[in-house]
Amino acid sequence: MPRSIWSGAISFGLVTIPVAVVPATEDHSVRFHQYHLEDMGRVRVRKYCEKEDREVPSEEIGKGYEVSRDQVVPVLDEELRELPLPTAKTIEIVAFVPAESIDPLRIGEGYYLQASGAVAAKPYALLRQALERTSKAAVAKFAWHGRERLGLLRVREEALVLHAMRWPDEIRDPGGLAPPEVRLSDDEITEAEHLIDRMTRDDLEGPDFADHYTEALAQVIEAKREGQAPPQVPEPEAGPGKVLDLMAALQESVARAKASRGEDTEAEVHELPRKKAAARTTARKAADTSAASGEKAAAKKAAKKSSRRSTAKKTTRRPRTA
Numbered sequence: 210m211p212r213s214i215w216s217g218a219i220s221f222g223l224v225t226i227p228v229a230v231v232p233a234t235e236d237h238s239v240r241f242h243q244y245h246l247e248d249m250g251r252v253r254v255r256k257y258c259e260k261e262d263r264e265v266p267s268e269e270i271g272k273g274y275e276v277s278r279d280q281v282v283p284v285l286d287e288e289l290r291e292l293p294l295p296t297a298k299t300i301e302i303v304a305f306v307p308a309e310s311i312d313p314l315r316i317g318e319g320y321y322l323q324a325s326g327a328v329a330a331k332p333y334a335l336l337r338q339a340l341e342r343t344s345k346a347a348v349a350k351f352a353w354h355g356r357e358r359l360g361l362l363r364v365r366e367e368a369l370v371l372h373a374m375r376w377p378d379e380i381r382d383p384g385g386l387a388p389p390e391v392r393l394s395d396d397e398i399t400e401a402e403h404l405i406d407r408m409t410r411d412d413l414e415g416p417d418f419a420d421h422y423t424e425a426l427a428q429v430i431e432a433k434r435e436g437q438a439p440p441q442v443p444e445p446e447a448g449p450g451k452v453l454d455l456m457a458a459l460q461e462s463v464a465r466a467k468a469s470r471g472e473d474t475e476a477e478v479h480e481l482p483r484k485k486a487a488a489r490t491t492a493r494k495a496a497d498t499s500a501a502s503g504e505k506a507a508a509k510k511a512a513k514k515s516s517r518r519s520t521a522k523k524t525t526r527r528p529r530t531a
Contacts, residue, residue, distance in 0.1 A: 211235075215353065216325065217298040219336070219362075219369075226332045227325035228300070233370060234319060239426050292352060300351045300360060300371065308346040308363060314380055316361060317373035333369065340364050348374075400459040407466035 213229035243252040258265045272289075273281040291297070300322075324333040340347065340363065347362035349371075359374035429439045 213323070214320075217300060217351075219322070219349070220299045220301045221332070221336055221347075222302075224332050224335070226336065227329045228322040228333070228369075229325050230371065231321045231323050233321045237420065237423060239423060239430075294352050294357060296350045296352045296357055300349045300362070302347045302349045302362065304348045305343070305345045306348060308344055311346060311361060311374075312380070315359075315375045315377075317375065320371045320373075322362070322369040322371050336362075337364050337367070337369055340369075397456055397459065400456060400463065404459055404463050404466060407463055407470070 211232050213231055215230040217228065217230075219226040219228055244250065245252055255264050256270065257263060272284045272286070274284055275281050322333075324330055336347075349360040349362055351358055351360050351371075353373075359376060361372040361374050363370050363372070425440075432439050
């Protein structure tokens with residue numbers, strides 16, 4: 210486990226939970242240095258003082274706030290750590306919200322919260338289990354790196370996780386980014402749902418979620434180290450021409466998703482949308498009812514005609530009295 214980068218306490222009402230903050234993620238990106246390509250000499254960034262025109266060592270460098278062009282106020286790291294804030298050494302929980310109500314756009318880097326000592330074990334477990342049972346997340350305030358931040362506390366397996374959160378005014382308005390309004394058919398939406406069903410996963414494991422960029426970069430570096438030509442880019446698989454029809458594109462995508470899972474790619478009969486099916490059923494019933502009513506009316510009409518004819522015949526054949 211990496212070393213702690215911050216220590217303090219979680220404030221949960223009147224309950225205090227001493228914790229240490231530990232990075233929850235690690236970066237596996239390949240790092241490059243800058244070199245002069247003519248002689249491969251290392252290019253370095255050196256820090257110079259404008260007034261003295263000399264390179265300045267790190268121990269002589271600090272922070273300053275420019276009030277005006279002629280006035281700069283120095284601010285020491287010790288002063289930033291001792292800011293007069295109640296959240297300077299405390300992760301103060303201010304609210305609980307449904308976990309699914311948080312916009313992912315506001316969630317930033319994640320850190321594990323480690324209970325500090327035996328005294329923190331019971332309140333730590335209490336908060337974790339309470340969050341699990343209620344399916345809630347805690348919104349907290351804390352001060353790091355010279356500013357006060359919002360944080361999100363949630364449960365991951367047996368640990369509490371703290372995510373840095375962006376303030377509401379740090380999220381840009383997406384207005385004007387949406388395309389003009391278009392009309393979609395129920396069949397197109399249904400086919401898109403079938404594609405989503407075919408591409409649904411229970412986990413994010415497997416070759417589709419591996420870092421192929423880092424693998425390819427490692428192959429290039431290894432080839433050049435041995436004096437060989439870098440590997441060539443593989444030719445894309447030959448596929449059908451560009452599909453302009455949206456429904457055809459969706460159906461082809463469903464077929465490819467089935468093939469990638471090793472499923473049967475023969476034609477599949479999809480159920481009609483419920484609204485359409487219900488409408489057709491209602492129309493069929495109405496037609497049947499109308500036909501039945503027509504038949505009954507015709508039968509009644511025929512019966513009336515037959516009755517009138519019988520009556521007329523009887524009247525004609527009645528014998529005259531003397």
